Amino acid sequence: MSAETEAAPQDRPVLPRQSLSERLVRMPVVLPLFTFLSVLVLWEVGTRVFAVPSYILPAPSRIATGFGAVDLPRWIAHIWATLRVALMGYGAAILISLPIAIGLAKSKLLSRALYPLLVVIQSVPVVAVAPIIIVVLGTNDAPRVVITFMISFFPLVVSMTTGLMATPPELIELSRSLRAPQHREITQIRLPYATPYIFSGLKISITLAVIGAVVSEFVAAEKGIGYFIQFSTSMFKLPQAWAGLAILVAMSLVLFQSVSLIQRLFFPWSLPKATK
């Protein structure tokens, strides 16, 4: 091997010299991981040096013990409760925003009539209406799904509508000149064109859906991570509340990455050039 490469050194491409920072930028995991670990170490050291009481800011090691406060099946039950509501609300938001977005994109009349209403709905602070929704819809899944839906719905409608309208007008003219049925203009041209926009909406909305599920659990629930955090704080068990928070963050990250992965696997052409 090495004999070969030495035999023809002139065949080796001359690579540009890279500084250390350039090389670090090229490694995807190293830099974020370093930042993350540094923060943890600083946090641990800081809380010990200044003897911060754990009800103000528990050290990471204390939070780690917080995970032990509840056994694994209970954790899974809490996680599943939150995840289920988040995904149902998210699914409802996708199913409902798509036809609305198509209507808004296709009809000026509809968009003039409907858009102000959507903005008003979006301006309602969901956290404030959540108790009302619970009273109206009862304490089963329905109000939680509705709250999650309300929080994650608007970015989806906006991104889908923007995407559906981003189609080059020439392609719409091509479609018309072929006298194709209307639904094919949507399925074969507008929707695929909207894919990059739809995915940016999907990514924003999935994290909002987790927030929505947690908000609904704060208002009324007997399980779920949001409920667990509220319960733990009310019992002054801060380290385990922080453990719940860490799980929420992890859940959001995993969901967000899953959406990104779906885009990368099934719609690679819809990724911006630089990330390919």
Added chain:
Amino acid sequence: MALVKDAISFEGVGQTFLTDAGPLIALKGVSLTLDQHEFVAVLGPSGCGKSTLLRLTAGLMMPTQGRVSVFGKPVDGPRDDVGIVFQNATLLPWANVEDNVVFPAKHMRGRVDDKDRDQARRIIATVGLEGFEKRLPGELSGGMQQRVGIARALFLNPDILLMDEPFSALDALTRDAMGFELLRLWQASPKTVMFITHSIPEAVLLADRVVVMSARPGGVIADLPVPLGRPRDETSLRTAEMQDYMAHLRGLLIHKEIA
């Protein structure tokens, strides 16, 4: 109307748009005919209504005045025998070259069969893209993308080809090459071509006739046959006669743009 010879005819065509700033007269009193298998270039300043003329022919909009006919029949909507090539290729970025070329069939009928695919591959070969069938548009150069756009317009074998500044986004060398390529295609399979352009040399090199339009409201101010035989090549425009002819066209354009 006994003898239908005109492929495209405009009779006193006017087009007014309603805009937020009030009515906008884009075209006024346009009368023009294109014979069958004739290659006509339309030259005019920006915004004079060239694209509107093309949309009217394609049946994508109806004139507010006058009449547009194709093969003697008033245009009342899009037709199968008209193909359009746009300024930017506007391909589907997620579909490979072959899928882009069969797209008209897929879009009209909802599916494509083997015959469509054979036809697509044949046309892809005639526009010089053999071997690139499975490439995505993003992997092609601008000139190659526009070849795909032309192949797509030729897929349904239209009698009429409408081209709206098809090469204006290309660099000068590619542009010339594409022009000759187009002439070759046109001679192999004659069609009536309406070719819109900003470029005087391009118009003269390609067309049988050059139609010059005035600035808004757009109207035909000159309709001149090109005094040049075929086949043509890079040297065709170097004669004194052609230089004078092009200077004349330039004069018409500049004069009207100042007026």
